[in-house]
Amino acid sequence: MKTARTPRAPAGKYAKSRQAPVTLRWYHPPMNRYHRYYCGSAKWAKRLDESVVPWVLRDYDLGPDVLEIGPGPGLVTDILRQRLPALTAIEIDGRLAASLAARMQGTNVTVVHGDGAAMPFEDGRFSSALSMAMLHHVPSAELQDRLLAETFRVLKPGASFVGMDSTVSLRFRLYHLFDTMVLADPNTFAARLERAGFADVAVREGKGAFRWKATKPA
Ligand SMILES: C[S@@+](CC[C@H](N)C(=O)[O-])C[C@H]1O[C@@H](n2cnc3c(N)ncnc32)[C@H](O)[C@@H]1O
Numbered sequence: 001m002k003t004a005r006t007p008r009a010p011a012g013k014y015a016k017s018r019q020a021p022v023t024l025r026w027y028h029p030p031m032n033r034y035h036r037y038y039c040g041s042a043k044w045a046k047r048l049d050e051s052v053v054p055w056v057l058r059d060y061d062l063g064p065d066v067l068e069i070g071p072g073p074g075l076v077t078d079i080l081r082q083r084l085p086a087l088t089a090i091e092i093d094g095r096l097a098a099s100l101a102a103r104m105q106g107t108n109v110t111v112v113h114g115d116g117a118a119m120p121f122e123d124g125r126f127s128s129a130l131s132m133a134m135l136h137h138v139p140s141a142e143l144q145d146r147l148l149a150e151t152f153r154v155l156k157p158g159a160s161f162v163g164m165d166s167t168v169s170l171r172f173r174l175y176h177l178f179d180t181m182v183l184a185d186p187n188t189f190a191a192r193l194e195r196a197g198f199a200d201v202a203v204r205e206g207k208g209a210f211r212w213k214a215t216k217p218a
Helices: 033-039 042-057 075-080 094-103 141-154 170-175 186-195
Strands: 066-069 087-091 109-113 126-132 155-166 199-206 209-215
Touching (some): 087 094, 126 141
C-alpha cells in the first residue's frame, strides 16, 4: 500500500543536490522527469538564493502585501517569506498548491489554487507582484498576455511587477522535452507589458534569462 509523503523543502541550507524534490511527482501539466527534479532541487534553491533572486529583485521595496505567481514547489516562496510581512502565492497545479499550502501552514504565506490569467483577487490589492521562471509554462502568448493584464489589474496604482524567465538555448529545449515551453521574446516583452497597461518598463537580458520591472501608473 502506498503512503502519502509529507511535502518538504530541501533540508539544511540547500541540502544535497540529490535531495528528493518537494512534491514534483504530482506536477502537471506534464514536465519531464529531469525538469521535475530540478525545480524542487537543492541545486535550484542555491541558484535562486545566490544569483537569480538578487538579480531580479535588486533592492526593490516590494511593500507589505506581495503576490507570487506560479510558486511551484515553493523554493522562491521560501526565500521571499523570510523578507516580507505577507505573501500570497497563486499556483495553477492543484496538487502543488495543496502541498505548498500544507507546508506553509502557520507562516505568513497564503497559498491559493488558481490561474494567474484569471485571478480571484480584487482590483488594486497588492503592493507588488512577481513571477519567476513560470511564464514559459503558460501555453500561449494570448494566455500570457491575459496573465500580464490580470497582474496589472490586481496591483495597486504605483505598484511594480518584477520577474524573470528563460531565453532559448539548446539545453533549455532539452530540459523541456514533452513540457509546456512557450518562451517570451525579450525584445518584444516590454511592448507586451505596456499593452497590459504598465509604464516605466525595463527589460534586461542576462545569461540564459531576462528580467523585467514594470509599474502600474499611480
Ligand atoms: C517552472 S515552475 C517555477 C516555480 C518557481 N517559480 C521557481 O522559480 O522555482 C512554474 C510554475 O508555474 C505554475 N504555473 C503555470 N501556469 C500558471 C498559471 N497560469 N497560474 C499560476 N501558476 C502557473 C506551474 O504549475 C509551475 O508550478
